[in-house]
């Protein structure tokens with residue numbers, strides 16, 4: 001039985017005051033962590049203040065970063081290392097978000113290097129994959145998404161799969177209000193799980209969490225989470241408001 005996991009990706013939103021106010025409210029929620037895992041993914045500048053609130057309340061909400069650099073340290077202006085993220089309370093990093101792939105040119109190879117760096121240094125990862133609208137219209141969405149998973153996981157040993165979550169995020173559904181239909185999403189989640197089974201075996205495939213992202217709202221989380229291979233959600237826009245994020249957690 002895979003426990004649902006809901007992560008709020010705040011992207012480049014919320015000043016310090018706003019991030020603290022939202023965290024205060026979410027941390028005060030009475031969440032049953034035996035039933036659902038929850039995580040917040042603020043901007044770099046808000047990580048430590050958010051961590052301090054989470055720590056002071058004793059909540060089990062996890063903290064993650066939106067990105068990380070693959071080198072341990074050195075002359076990489078503007079970048080942040082795994083060690084730095086761990087030192088401010090992060091337990092995972094988001095890798096390969098489509099906004100980074102498409103706006104900043106991140107490649108599958110780069111994402112693979114970042115994943116190795118996280119695993120080698122003890123930071124978990126959520127690896128984002130998903131097709132563009134053109135790829136969906138060309139009916140290559142399944143192949144494209146599975147191929148991204150394969151390239152991201154290149155060289156990763158089976159024993160580390162527990163430290164990795166896959167997020168299927170069709171690019172055309174992110175921030176657009178369009179959600180993949182539950183059957184469309186399930187088709188890809190199932191294909192990704194089949195791929196994990198072929199590469200790592202039945203047990204690994206049945207344990208790995210594959211979450212969905214793309215305009216998830218309180219109204220559509222239930223039907224998504226009820227699908228066999230959808231294990232939670234990566235939430236962008238709706239995670240910026242306490243009411244909608246807490247409803248998504250309640251409804252999943």
Ligand code: PEP
Pocket residue numbers: 009011169173174175176177213214215216234235236237238
């Ligand atoms: C995301 O940022 O990963 C995302 C899915 O955004 P939204 O929920 O706004 O579509």
